[in-house]
Amino acid sequence: MATDIAGDAEANPPLPAPDDLDDNGFPTAAAGASSFADDFYRSGSDWSSLQASPWHQREPASGMNAKGGVSLVQSSLFQAWGIDKPPREEAAQGGSLVQRSLFQAWGIKKPFREEEAQVRAGAGVSSPSPSPSGARSGRKRRWGGAEENGAPAARKSIVCPFYKKIPGTPFTVDAFRYGAVEGCSAYFLSHFHYDHYGGLTKNWCHGPIYCTALTARLVKMLLSINSEYICPLELDTEYVIEGVAVTLLDANHCPGAALIHFRLSDGKTYLHTGDFRASKSMHLHPLLQSGRINLLYLDTTYCNPKYKFPPQEDVINFVVRTAQRYLKKQPKTLIVVGAYSIGKENVYLAISQALEVPIYTDASRRRILHSFGWPDLSKRISSCNQSSLHVLPLALVQHEKLKNYLETLNQRFLAVLAFRPTGWTFSETAGKELDLIKPSSRGRVTIYGVPYSEHSSFTELGYFLKFVRPQKVIPTVNVGDAANRDKMQAYFREWLKGL
């Protein structure tokens, strides 16, 4: 059979579901709303090979515990496959985790959901938006905005889009802004960036949140989520959750970011990339080498040939060399790296190591960075702003603001050299040499935009798809625009041709 791609134009529409569950195991939404299958087909795809029995009728997998929750079936896949891996901090102290109920380990008193504990209609999801697919003139999707006619829509009125649901399971990924999602009893968080955890507040009460241990620490620390909802999972360790084998893999994105691998009891395997940068090391992972992926949820942030950028290592070398050059010319130069809450750590860590200077940043970021538990990073963090390396919010990396910032450090520095690491500024100079990057200078402030991306480039996406050979692909980014969806689907088709 030819590879099916989400969005195939000549796909046949499905028969209407006979009851309140569609043939992928998702409850059909309230009247007027769309089911997973409806939305999937509407986006133009053949869904026929993904039939799965409804989740609430399936037999639990053998590893599932009596309470219908979670049990650990293998302590580590690396262990199981005889691959050497250094022990992680949590794993080292939690050896007994393997045998114990994870509910107990996480301090959960009772399972969140028994079979009948379906989300009540109207509990958190009110009547559906008239335009659920939200094609909004190229703007990023907004949630819960007032619709055109009449009174402002109730909050949380936007339903969870199908591409955040995992068919045949009661799972969603990065779907926290829709209140209680019908049929969902386990909410996965791929990584701690706002556009993925948005909607998670201290009042969260819709079900357990599964994520990596590092992400779990951030959720607890910064969002004040009741810790009984937070379920940290070790990387490369298979868990059985609601009868589905789940494994988190390093996503090579920001600290704590994970790919999520699902193996259903009927043998279907799905991979959700969250946000990721495809890398060679992923090709070595046992779970991605063995067997085919039936369905791939793909981070398509840069799924366009105009996005080309070098390996992160090359960019880091460029940044370090540039910093050294400026310091030689002017020893009283302040080096600034712009960054969001988490991500880009390796850029300033490399500068810190090469120049042998500590990393200064404000107290809130220091707290976040220390929470990673990375000794090489922690030991270089300083609370003294006399260091010549500062990490600032990206919003501050502008000429006027850096000029003001320099003045607050009265005379300690005479110039500022700042870096904005991002993927998309490089689209213009695509294919060019790093050394051709021209900084923007104004007075004593020099700013370099550098193509340091934590998402896959277009070519890396191509390599990844050819390696994974998914039967179907669901893009998860830039899906608001139909023309763009079609373009991406054409790329997928081309990459997978003949595989």
Place this chain on the structure above:
DNA sequence: GCGATCAGCT
């Protein structure tokens, strides 16, 4: 007054 969310902006 307070926390959550929104439009606008980068």
Place this chain on the structure above:
DNA sequence: CACAGCTGATCGC
């Protein structure tokens, strides 16, 4: 362009 937010205004309590 569109990353992953940030700022200031507004909403609901």
